[in-house]
Amino acid sequence: MKINRKSPTAAQKKNRPQVWQIILIAFFIFYMFLPILSTYIFSIATRWDRTIFPEGFTFEFYKEATDASYFTTSLRNSLILSLSTILVSLIIIIPTVYWVNVRLPKAKSILDILMILPFGIPTVVLALALVQVYNGTPIGRSPVLLIGAVFIYSMPFMYRPISNALHSIDALTLTEAGQSLGASTLQVMLKVIIPNIYPGIISGSLLVFATVFAEFTLTKLILGARFKTFPLLLVEYTRINGNIAAAFSVISFTIAWLASLLILWIGKKGQGSSTQAPHAH
Amino acid sequence: MxxxxxxxxxxxxxxxxxxxxxxxxxxxxxxxxxxxxxxxLISSSFSTKQGISLENYQHAFTPHIMEAFQNSIQLSLVTAVLGVSLGFIVGYAIISTDNKLVKDALIALADVTTNFGGAPLAFAFIVTLGSTGVITLVLKSIGVFLYPNFRIYSISGLAIAYLYFQIPLMIMLILPALQGLKKEWWEAAINMGANSQQFWMRIGIPILGPSLMSSFFILFANSFGAYATAWTLTGPDVNIITVQIASLIRGEVQLEIGLADALAVVSLFIILFCVGGYLFLSSKAKRFRA
Known part of the structure; x- marks a missing residue:
């Protein structure tokens, strides 16, 4: 704003945020931060249920939380679940999306339907349907069934960033160039396409990780106590010990923040995408 | 060659x-x-010992279950209407911010918090608005007693917690449409003597209409299907349909499986209807972009 044709006061008035804007944005920031900030403080407060400010501070509850039986097991279970879902997702989604883009554009509408379908099925309904159909089969109520369910539920989160990344490079030309130099389709995919879409792959994997790590409904309804994951442990402690539940919540929030910020950072750097998508809460 | x-x-x-x-x-x-x-699931909901019939549906709809559907629909309506309106005006406030750094930070905040939900969020609301929560204590000190008239562990409490993910979701859904609202239209309307109310009523809202409606459907579905937040916050006490279906899966209540299927199928069609409405309206909304 070096050259200003209007009078300076008019320009200032235009650029200064208006009162309604400040109020709305303050409300939004307050709503989004207060519950999380309170939980962070609650987790290090000795006692905070009688006075406006915490009565003292301690890290004792983190020690108790990490010492709690099931803590390591549930963390391990959550990692097993999210990492194996990412693996299944990568192995299935990348080649399929690549193939449809380069060789089978006709199937794009089928793919779109398959990717929107999970949003149309509430997780409790999916859990009920899966438990009934696979009841009595070898994978009934087993971690394999859970991974299948969680894969379906999280697959749009992997699909979108990868599909966006593939669109931003000219996959067809790259493939033809690779093949004219004598590479097989598999070689082109592994050595040309994947290195070029890795920001999308990492964004997708982080989104699936954040989603599956926080998954509660499918895990609880399909396996329940047999496979206790981190969110299941958290909910259990909200009924037993608030301070420890707060420590668990802080761990969850921190993981979610880190994953989201990483995705945003990758998205800023190159291809990638917004994390926004309908979710099951 | x-x-x-x-x-x-x-x-x-x-x-x-x-x-x-x-x-x-x-x-x-x-x-x-x-x-x-x-x-x-659908076929089993229609099958009984006598063959294909609507018996499961007739039996499933006890007064208690009717109340669960009613509560779920009310909760979804309230949080969708509030989410759409609050998300829309906050989104508009964000987009008309001149400071690019502030604008980007706020969009990032909305983007991140859209994904927050479930158990940790529910617990965060207990810490904030529970019977000994931060806000409860602060209000108590100035003589305002939230409890026992208000309870976070109730349906209205659930609405407050759901809005936590509904508002940012709405912001992310409406941003592209708000960005497509051209400055020239506003300037043209003002130059021709319209005031800001006339601009919104005659130009802004009609153009954004399909986007607002399609977002409403997504927010409704988002709230209707929610389970983890509700379960953590209120346990089995609050009578909403996802909690009912879940308790049937976990065998807490003795009930024939066909009945659970009937409830699930009705919920499924409500959500599918919303997703269909969203897809239809969002394809209409695209006309005004680009």
Whole structure:
């Protein structure tokens, strides 16, 4: 704003945020931060249920939380679940999306339907349907069934960033160039396409990780106590010990923040995408 | 060169059938873990010992279950209407911020918090608005007693917690439409003597209408299908439909499986209707962009 044709006061008035804007944005920031900030403080407060400010501070509850039986097991279970879902997702989604883009554009509408379908099925309904159909089969109520369910539920989160990344490079030309130099389709995919879409792959994997790590409904309804994951442990402690539940919540929030910020950072750097998508809460 | 292209085209044509094989892994997973279970759920909801009938539906709709549907629909309506309106005006406030750094930070905040939900969020609301929560204590000190008239562990409490993810979701859904609202339209309207109310009523809202409606459907579905937040915050006490279906799966209540299926199918169609409405309206909304 070096050259200003209007009078300076008019320009200032235009650029200064208006009162309604400040109020709305303050409300939004307050709503989004207060519950999380309170939980962070609650987790290090000795006692905070009688006075406006915490009565003292301690890290004792983190020690108790990490010492709690099931803590390591549930963390391990959550990692097993999210990492194996990412693996299944990568192995299935990348080649399929690549193939449809380069060789089978006709199937794009089928793919779109398959990717929107999970949003149309509430997780409790999916859990009920899966438990009934696979009841009595070898994978009934087993971690394999859970991974299948969680894969379906999280697959749009992997699909979108990868599909966006593939669109931003000219996959067809790259493939033809690779093949004219004598590479097989598999070689082109592994050595040309994947290195070029890795920001999308990492964004997708982080989104699936954040989603599956926080998954509660499918895990609880399909396996329940047999496979206790981190969110299941958290909910259990909200009924037993608030301070420890707060420590668990802080761990969850921190993981979610880190994953989201990483995705945003990758998205800023190159291809990638917004994390926004309908979710099951 | 010409001949090689022809050869590759020819071999492509031959391979056309083979090309579809590449879709099999995804199709197998989708069909096995989604299509077949849902179809069998629907068919089992209509089957009884006497054959195909609506008996399960007649039996499933006890007054208690009717109340659960009513509560779920009310909760979804309230949080969708509030989410759409608050998300819209906050989104508009964000987009008309001149400071790019502030604008980007706020969009990032909305983007991140859209994904927050479930158990940790529910607990965060207990810490904030529970009977000994931060806000409860602060209000108490200035003589305002939230409890026992208000309870975070109730349906109205759930609405407050749901809005936590509904508002940012709405902001992310409406931002592209708000960005498409051209400054020139506003300037033209003002130059022709319209005031800001007339601009919104005659131009802004009609153009954004399809986007606002399609977002409403997504927010409604988002709230209707929610379970983890509700379960953590209120346990089995609050009578909403996802909690009812979940308790049937976990065998807490003795009930024939056909009845659970009937409830699930009704919920499924409510959500599918919303997703269909969203898809239809968002394709309409795209007309005004680009």
């Amino acid at each position: 010409k001949s090689t292209i022809q050869v590759s085209k020819l071999s492509n044509r031959k391979k056309k059938g083979v090309n579809w094989i590449a879709l099999f892994p995804l199709l197998i997973f989708s069909i096995g873990f989604q299509v077949i279970p849902i179809i069998s």
